Amino acid sequence: MSWPTDSELTAIKEAVSKMTGRDTGEVRVVVAPYRICPLGAHIDHQGGAVSAMTINKGILLGFIPSGDTQVQLRSAQFEGEVCFRVDEIQHPIGVANKNGASKDKSIWGTYARGALYALQTSKKNLKQGIVGCISGSDGLDSSGLSSSAAVGVAYLLALENANELTVSPTENIEYDRLIENGYLGLRNGILDQSAILLSSFGCLTYMNCKTMDHKLVRAPEFKKPFRILLAFSGLRQALTTNPGYNLRVAECQEAAKVLLTASGNSELEPTLCNVEHAVYEAHMHELKPVLARRAEHYFSENMRVTKGLEAWASGNLEEFGKLISASGLSSIENYECGAEPLIQLYKILLKAPGVYGARFSGAGFRGCCLAFVDAEEAEAAASYVKDEYEKAQPEFAKKLNGGKPVLICEAGDSARVL
Known part of the structure; x- marks a missing residue:
């Protein structure tokens, strides 16, 4: 380690x-x-x-x-x-x-x-x-x-x-x-x-x-070793004082309530995990557009997790990466989170050499994006992301204050006492 x-x-x-x-x-x-x-x-x-x-x-x-x-x-x-x-x-x-x-x-x-x-x-x-x-x-x-x-x-x-x-x-x-x-x-x-x-x-x-x-x-031994890129936005505080974390939770609960009521299960706690996928498909048309997008993110993301586990277990980093990128897109389009600098950083990562997939790390209102990358191309990818982000967001790039704009990391272990 x-x-x-x-x-x-x-x-x-x-x-x-x-x-x-x-x-x-x-x-x-x-x-x-x-x-x-x-x-x-x-x-x-x-x-x-x-x-x-x-x-x-x-x-x-x-x-x-x-x-x-x-x-x-x-x-x-x-x-x-x-x-x-x-x-x-x-x-x-x-x-x-x-x-x-x-x-x-x-x-x-x-x-x-x-x-x-x-x-x-x-x-x-x-x-x-x-x-x-x-x-x-x-x-x-x-x-x-x-x-x-x-x-x-x-x-x-x-x-x-x-x-x-x-x-x-x-x-x-x-x-x-x-x-x-x-x-x-x-x-x-x-x-x-x-x-x-x-x-x-x-x-x-x-x-x-x-x-x-x-x-x-x-995972079985991958064909190629991978690294984890952390690309920083320079945004250390959300651009708005109310970025909407709690609001989105409430919207998910409201979507669950509508779906459970429509299916005759209103006595269940209004969380989306209590909604069967078949119920969602049968009653999704009853959701208001905003609630429909939140529910779509939930159900599609659950499916991506299942497929991602299969890809990981088979050592298929290419498929695993595609699912990560799809998750990032759904976070933007369906969950509607992500500040513009983070969205630009996500898009830059998708074009970087050797990158399998990318998404926000966290909610996307501040901080960084993550990517899985071919270990042999990690340095080249980091350099590409640094240069492109400086062009796209020069003011936020300056706020990195000389710190590394992109870190190349490896997988870790669990919390413990030494």
């Missing part, structure tokens, strides 16, 4: 050693990789099928059990120090703010408190905190690679390890969902944390987000 490197591990251990005065040999390190979602975009919150894998970049959290109830955290990327106790009762952010609860000056500390909230809500008994330092792969926050989920998973694993708790990956998927849905009030699904916790090197992770069933699909 190419990540974390020895130098990265040494740096995070030395940071914790300076905080605590303890030897670097006593420092434990959580490795929480970022994820990509080749297929299964925007359907996890509807109980759809998704595929994912991790990459060789992510979050490192060095820590030592505190020996008392205190949590003390620093960040390699952000200023300030986060301090609280594990015996403090945590409330969802909205509730805490209404009650006039004190806020950390360091906003990055919310995920640490959220991890404590999730464990408290799940009746886990925490007797000691941690002293630690967290660090993310340079420049990859806000990139659509699930850095927030990786951070949440890292804090969960550290607190559990410090308290000698035995927790399964599927339990931690639920705990990380509690951080994001319960504590932070987000309406995202479970794709991100599932990929981070369940992936295995060399495998494509499949998950049914309705049943929580999952499996690892190992």
Whole structure:
């Protein structure tokens, strides 16, 4: 495995050693990789099928059990120090703010408190905190690679390890969902944390987000090795303050409600996974145009996931790539997400040498696009994308601030404590 490197591990251990005065040999390190979602975009919150894998970049959290109830955290990327106790009762952010609860000056500390909230809500008994330092792969926050989920998973694993708790990956998927849905009030699904916790090197992770069933699909040896390109847009914040994440979830639910009512199943929860494909085909004409597009994305994306697993299992990268590109197009046309710079970047990637397929990484309102590429042509593809994007979006290209506009990555492994 190419990540974390020895130098990265040494740096995070030395940071914790300076905080605590303890030897670097006593420092434990959580490795929480970022994820990509080749297929299964925007359907996890509807109980759809998704595929994912991790990459060789992510979050490192060095820590030592505190020996008392205190949590003390620093960040390699952000200023300030986060301090609280594990015996403090945590409330969802909205509730805490209404009650006039004190806020950390360091906003990055919310995920640490959220991890404590999730464990408290799940009746886990925490007797000691941690002293630690967290660090993310340079420049990859806000990139659509699930850095927030990786951070949440890292804090969960550290607190559990410090308290000698035995927790399964599927339990931690639920705990990380509690951080994001319960504590932070987000309406995202479970794709991100599932990929981070369940992936295995060399495998494509499949998950049914309705049943929580999952499996690892190992490919036979490919005819040619591949790499994963991450092409950055320079957009670190959405161009609008309300890009519509929650609105699209609501539209999917409304589409499900119409279809279930039309088929005499109105008592079922209005999520699209409860709508049989035959019901969709029989009643799709009853949907308003916007709702019809959302439903079409859901059902077609589910089909692409199934076909993608077959292509991966047979070692057919060409077919796998075509499905990824089709997913990207449906995200634009049917789910109607994606800022213009990201859409242009997606189109540029499709023309790059050696690229099998491309799509947004994340929702497409900021961050980057991903592509699967022939390993031998990865450098040429990266150079092509850099040059073409500078022509198409010179202002956003400048915002990359000297960072690499395109990263060449490899597949990663699951989150773990070293």
